[in-house]
Amino acid sequence: MLAHARSLADELIRLRRDVHAHPELSFQELRTAALVADTLQEIGGIRVRTGIGKTGVIGDLGDEGGPTIAIRADMDALPIIEAVNQPYTSTNVGVMHACGHDAHTAMLLGVAHLLRERFAADGLRGRVRFLFQPSEEAWDREGKSGAPRMIDDGAMDGVDAVIALHVDSTLPLGQVTIRSGWASAAVDDFKASILGTGGHGAAPHEGTDTVFMLAAVINALYGIKSRRLDPVQPCVLSIGMVRGGSAANVIPAEIYMEGTLRSYSEELRAKLAEEVERAFGVARALGGDYRLKITRGYPAGWNDQRVVGWIKDISREYLGDSALDQSPAGLGAEDFAYMCQKAPGAMLMLGAAIGDGVMRAHHTPIFDIDERCLPTGAAILAETALRFLKGQVKL
Ligand SMILES: [Zn+2]
Ligand SMILES: [Zn+2]
Known part of the structure; x- marks a missing residue:
């Protein structure tokens, strides 16, 4: 499979370059979806449905006369002005594929190509479902991103297992990271205001000072992880925005702030929210008040141990025993987590670093990948699906 995938490298x-040069923001992936649908039609033998989860595409290869495995790629780009100067640089200025979803889209089209040929040749039973998902990076007004939108439209109906990959521009080429259990964090956002009377800077005692309260509230918030929660359970709280005040001698009556909460278990996630509420209560103890709204985002992602085992075996066969990176999971979030709630699944991280010592982090204007990762990723996904349909690996 790897040799076959390498023959498709060009x-x-x-x-990948076509998608990269024409990036589209979340839920606006119309050109990308059309390119995907056209390419699947050209490959042939695939039932193609568009407009799934708004701008997503589903391709079904095979039928229900056997197991179904779904493979997901996300298609959206980010509102970033690209600083990479290449023939494939974004032509849609202000929008950039700075997370590698262009590579995911190209690889999954490659998987469709690889499996289409195997399907006929090997007389396979069952079905491979290609999920080209919109909007992984953002959610709509109802708080739904692309994965739950596609699930609402039936994308995971009848699916027995689901797999995906994400390129990692900081992991060396030829390396793969995949872990059993918690693989991505649950993410919740909070928006809050600290309320007081404000007043003259010369006479703080005549009113209630929101800046003073803010200092105490931030202390209480950052004390949650170290003093209020089990220290061996991973979680993090970060304040990303504080806004208030208008002049040196005016104590503001309101200060606005926003932050992010990351955790794995639902139990800890609930406790964290409770503790945030308690921390803001400090404003009341100091004579003021607060408004707090916590918005639930993506759930934590759970990689099924069996599916992880299949992918690890294939990765070792293709890339050698030293290919599996053992670093622990971080607190990044991924809406693929919703799909893993519907069927046993796993996501692998694929090494894609260019390897010249320059750090091209995700979500930055200089993000880029080594395109030699493309055939490797396509081959790992295709081989995993093939073994599942052949019954060589089982749930
Ligand atoms: Zn991203
Ligand atoms: Zn991403």
């Missing part, structure tokens, strides 16, 4: 690079 086509994978062409597709």
Whole structure:
């Protein structure tokens, strides 16, 4: 499979560059979806449905006369002005594929190509479902991103297992990271205001000072992880915005703030929210008040141990025993987590660093990948699906 995928390298690079040069924001992936649908039609033998989860595409290869495995790629880009100067640089200025979803889209089209040929040749039973998902990076007004939108439209109905990959521009080429259990964090946002009377800077005692309260509230918030929660359970709280005040001698009556909460278990997630509420209560103890709204985002992602085992075996066969990176999971979030709630699944991280010592982090204007990762990723996904349909690996 790897050799076959390598023979498609030029086509994978062409597709990735095409998508990269024409990036589209979340839920606006119309050109990308059309390119995907056209390419699947050209490959042939695939039932293609568009407009799934707003701008998503589903391709079904095979039928229900056997197990179904779904493979997901996300298609959206980010509102970033690209600083990479290449023939494939974004032509949609202000929008950039700075997370590698262009590569995911190209690789999954490669998987469709690889499996289409195997399907006929090997007389396979069952079905492979290609999920080209919109909007992983953002959610709509109802708080739903692309994965739950596609699930609402039936994308995971009848699916027995689901897999996906994400490129990692900081992991060396030829390396793979995949872990059993918690693989991505649950993410919740909070928006809050600290309320007081404000007043003259010369006479703080005549009113209630929101800046004073803010200092105490931030202390209480950052004390949650170290003093109020089990220290061996991973979680993090970060304040990303504080806004208030208008002049040196005016004590503001209101200060606005926003932050993010990351955790794995639902139990800890609930406790964290409770503790945030308690921390803001400090404002009341100091004579003021607060408003707090916590918005639930993506759930934590759970990688099924069996599916992880299949992918690890294939990764070792293709890339050698030293290919599996053992670093612990971080607190990044991924809406693929919703799909893993519907069927046993796993996501692997694929090494894609260019390897010249320059750090091209995700979500930055200089993000870029080594395109030699494309055939490797396509082959790992295709081989995993093939073994599942052949019954060589089982749930
Ligand atoms: Zn991203
Ligand atoms: Zn991403």
